[in-house]
Amino acid sequence: MPGCFVCSNNFNCPIALLRHIKLFHCFDKIAEYECLEVNCHRIYSSFHSFSKHCKGHNFVHQQPLDNIAAPYNVPLNLNLNANNDNSLSFSVLDDHSEIADDQEITVAKFKKIVTGDTITLMSKWYDESVVPINKVQTLINDVNFFNENCLQTLKTKVLHSLKNHENDCNSLIKISEMFDVVSNPFINLQSEYKRMQMLENMGLYIKPIEITIGSKYKEVMKDGNILVETVNVNICFISLRSVFKVFFEQPNVLKTILKYFDDLMSESEDIISSYIQSEVWKEKCRNNPGKIVIPFFLYFDEYETANPLGSHAGKKIGAVYVSFGSCFPPEFSSCLNYIFLAQLFNANDKKTFGNKIIFKQLISEINYLQSNGINLKIENKSITVFFCLALILGDNLGIHSILGFSESFMANFPLICNNCKLRDEENYLQDLLTDNVSATGIREACVWNQINGFHAVYNYSVDLMHDVLEGVCSNLNNRIQCYNYGALEIQNKPHRHLCVMIGDLVPVDSEIWQLYILLRKIIEIVALTSIQPGYAILLTTLITEHHQLYLKLFNTNLKPKHHHLLHYPYVMRKVGPVSHLWSMRFESKHRESKLTAHSITSRTNICLTLRKKIDLSETIIENIQLEITDPVINFNVVSFVSWVEVKGTRYSTKHNMTIIVDVEDMPTFITIKYIFFKPQSEIPYLIGQLLNTQHFNEHLQAYESFS
Secondary structure, three states: OOEOOOOOOEOOOHHHHHHHHHHHOOHHHOOOEEOOOOOOOOEEOOHHHHHHHHHOOOOOOOOOOOOEOOOEEOOOOEEEEEOOOOOEEEEEOOOOOOOOOOOOOOHHHHHHHHHHHHHHHHHHHHHOOOOOHHHHHHHHHHHHHHHHHHHHHHHHHHHHHHHHOOOOHHHHHHHHHHHHHHHOOOOOOOOHHHHHHHHHHOOOOOOOEEEEEEEEEEEEEEOOEEEEEEEEEEEEEOOHHHHHHHHHOOOOHHHHHHHHHHHHHHOOOOOEOOHHHOHHHHHHHHOOOOOEEEEEEEEEEEEEOOOOOOOOOOOEEEEEEEEOHHHOOHHHHOOHHHEEEEEEEEHHHHHHHHHHHHOHHHHHHHHHHHHOOEEEEEOOEEEEEEEEEEEEEOOHHHHHHHHOEOOOOOOOOOOOOHHHHOOOHHHHHHHHHHOOHHHHOEOOOOHHHHOOOOOHHHOOOOOHHHHHHHHHOOOOOOHHHHOOOOOOOOOOOOHHHHHHHHHHHOOOOOHHHHHHHHHHHHHHHHOOOOEOOHHHHHHHHHHHHHHHHHHHHHOOOOOHHHHHHOOHHHHHHHHOOHHHHOOHHHHHHHHHHHHHHHHOOOOOOHHHHHHHOOOOOOOOOOOOOOOOOOOOOOOOOOEEEOEEEEOOEEEEOOOOOEEEEEEOOOEEEEEEEEEEEOOOOOOEEEEEEEEEEEEEEOOOOEEEEEO
16 A cells, blocks of 8 residues: 655555645655555655656555546535635535435426426526527427437336336336336427416516507518508516516525625725725615615616627617626626616617607616515515615716716817716706706706616716726737736736736836836726725825826827726725726626527517527525534545636636735735545635745736745
8 A cells, every 4th residue: 555655644546645745745855755565665866756656556455546526616606714724615505405215206206306407408598698599499309309219218128127027017107107207308398488488487587578669660571562661669678676576585695685784884994895885875774774775786888789790880789787786795796697687679769769768667667666665575574675776887988878968088079077077966957957068068867867866966987997998008019918827817818917027128217117007006996896995095196196197208188088087086985996886797798698699590679589588597696604624634535626616716726826815914825736625525625835925026016925
């Protein structure tokens, strides 16, 4: 049996021994490696030679190694905690019940199981963006054909074999009926209508409502003649009260959110990490004492679906999404499943009929949610929850369009900034009565002011994505394409590595480099998910220094997006971290509709078609619990993997991935070396090499550390 020459521990195979030496005995600093097998005792000067010898050795009492596992994707409902042994563990609560091997299964129970699995499979097909709705029927027919042919043969063979063993007649009938159930699992779901009805009854599908907002003339071909007919103009509306009721009545959803609210309010007032802790929300809570009120964000944007003529050809869809943003725990807030579609319409119809008609039903729905709330039935209790519109988000064009402001952003034109011009409702009303968009920047009265407690002048919204990342930041050179970002960030290629890539080539006193350092510091602050009161003041100073140096170096005017940056500190003081307001996740939500639009050919009612392809899979927030684990680990029985994904972040043993495990005076880094699971456990452990952090290099904007 393989044994360690350092600590004399025995292992069931040579691979386990080699891992043990690498993990616990600084293998690269050992001078001699000795084989402790009987009648061997060979000594090697390098780990490579010793490793080759052990792998080819026939050890006595050697056991086969069967604990090499495939890469593992941990479900979203996980929590991360640090153990005393500086390893990382993740815990998951599994509430799926299993049927015992010796438990009697009736035909009715078996049919229920098959039906549940069938609905799950069907929901996945509907949920897949690239699978058109009409192709689901084809898939069902193919599965039925496959089952009828294969299972019928298997059924005949099994029943014949059981008869020969003289099994009782009732058992044979039961088995025969089970085969029949599996042979045609879609027996009650043969049509599109039946499938949608089933999903709607189960709360997995909320039928969109088509609302007629007007009519228009359309040319149609009949009997070889072109006729002009009047057709209705519809928008696709989804009832928010129905969406919220289905979502919040799922197990643990409301409980998790309210607990998160309590945790936020119990934190120090010096740290703001959510809109819930902002002064704006606290003021609204004082106006609603004794009520459970949950804020939500509205997002508006127009986007191309599938236009062969390219962008800007006029074929756009207007979409309104609803999200709870930073009001959800961080591990859920960025998940696309928790961004809900509220309305779809043709963008040209908005230009024709205006905001008032397009958003009339949605505004009425929001007022209902704020005034009457929703009665939820949770754990046999009736709870009334109210929902309040917190902010309307979007890019600059979307915000100005939906709120009735000027949509012109010309740099050479006298800039009309609603954040500068509008400070109170009285000022807004005076400018509205002036009726001069060039002088006031107001194009029309904001229809959203009809919502109780909301006014356009108090809509503190900025967009980090378009203002900073795609606006103020300039394009980088080819070194970005060639730089080794590591396993975690290879897909995004973040600009923050530029200092390390070319910093050594830039003179320390370079003013151009100083401009970049200022911009980098600005980005670091506006991208924070938690802020302290002094950050707004610091951000104001950095923006001022950046703009002054920009004007000095380039002798040109500032762009409109440079001006937008001036308002970030004020917005930060009002509603908290501005990173929670950006458009990035909503832009990602567009992708679902775009993929669907590419996979279908019909454009007769594109909005309704896209809406029907909603996420039909359950979006359940599981109960999150910590599991206290035994720090003593037997490496003979653990299962090693090359990567693990937790809460959307992939941790890998490749590319020298480095993570922060502690932050005190200086951050503590480790390079991940191994990831493994204990037997019959879904808790992954990370083992890494500790790096000693020396100091922060101001010129390179990076920490210097070594192993």
